[in-house]
Amino acid sequence: MAALFGAWLKPVDACPHCRCDWSVQQADDFPAYIGIFVVGHLLAPVVIAMIGTFGMSAWLTLTIILPVAVVMLLAMLQPTKGAVIAFLWWHGIGAFRQERRAREEPKE
Numbered sequence: 001m002a003a004l005f006g007a008w009l010k011p012v013d014a015c016p017h018c019r020c021d022w023s024v025q026q027a028d029d030f031p032a033y034i035g036i037f038v039v040g041h042l043l044a045p046v047v048i049a050m051i052g053t054f055g056m057s058a059w060l061t062l063t064i065i066l067p068v069a070v071v072m073l074l075a076m077l078q079p080t081k082g083a084v085i086a087f088l089w090w091h092g093i094g095a096f097r098q099e100r101r102a103r104e105e106p107k108e
Helices: 030-053 058-091 096-104
Strands: none
Touching: 030 058, 058 096
16 A cells, blocks of 8 residues: 655655556545535534533634634545545546546556
8 A cells, every 4th residue: 555645735646556647636625625514514513512502602612613623624634635536536537537447458
């Protein structure tokens, strides 16, 4: 098993193990959308409880929740991008269609 990322969110151009071309990946903004969706749904009940149940002010809640949300989103971003790239590759979506077709053609 080889590393997909050369830097925090920059995928390597090709897999060092199998030489699969990762430069064609088009994950774009989808990992960030997934992260925002998940973090928002995880923190919404917490915000409701902080304001409704515990009676915290909106400013105190915002002061606590914003850093937590940013940390959660940053922690989720790389694994989510890796999952999106893997999903695109597995299903041969976008530019990976050509990559998968080239790898599946029988060698003569």
